[in-house]
Amino acid sequence: MNAIASMSRPEICNTIRYTFPVRLGALILSGLLAVPGALAAEPAANPDACCPAIDAAAFTKNSLYQADATFTDDTGRAVKLGELRGRPVVLAMFFASCGYACPLIVSDMQTIREKLPAEIRERAAFVLVSFDVARDTPAALATYRAQRSLDGQWVLLHGADDSVRELAALLGVKYKQETDGAFSHSNLITILNPQGEITHQRTGLKGGLDEAAAALAAAACAN
Secondary structure, three states: OHHHHHOOHHHHHHHHHHHHHHHHHHHHHHOOOOOOOOOOOOOOOOOOOOOOOOOHHHOOOOOHHHOOOEEEEOOOOEEEHHHHOOOOEEEEEEOOOOOOHHHHHHHHHHHHHHOOOHHHHOOOEEEEEEOOOOOOOHHHHHHHHHHHOOOOOEEEEEOOHHHHHHHHHHHOOOEEEOOOOOEEEOOEEEEEOOOOOEEEEEEOOOOOHHHHHHHHHHHHHHO
16 A cells, blocks of 8 residues: 555546455455444534634535534634535544653654655645643644644644534544543544545554555545
8 A cells, every 4th residue: 555655646546446445345344444423413504703604504414524613723723623624634632742642643644644645645634633621722732733843734723622522522532631630542543535524543553554544545536
């Protein structure tokens, strides 16, 4: 699968069109590919005045973008996840002061990015949503971006506690703050297609990056 990074977008799309369905079936049968079906929430179109108007009814019934919560990025701008519509997305939840698992998740997301051909890589968004709502302010996330040298394709988001919990529930991410202030949490990297539907999840901290890159490339080609 590393060879896809040297292909053009037409080449990668043709390759995926003929080979990915077989690979996809194998992954589903083996249990390695998650295809959740619990995202069929009713549209909730009531965008805040600070944010671009987004027609929630335009989202598919399984789109994560049906959730209408507003987040704040590391520049202080109000953001709705639905603004990512039209792009393939790699998404993970984390906390900035995490000393072990989260840095590995971010590194794995960077590796997924490197495995993609340039034309698809440039279209993708890499999203980190913090569940440390008290400490991971937009300013703290801006510092994290600088420390990790994350470019403009990365979207770092802070949200209210209820918004973060809603997103975590939709993704299947579990987290709990411990007495020392750190968090125990699920380690998930989620791939969304341009409609905001979950097409793949990598669970744990080892392996599965080729499959995640293939799922992301397939999502990009489907648009």
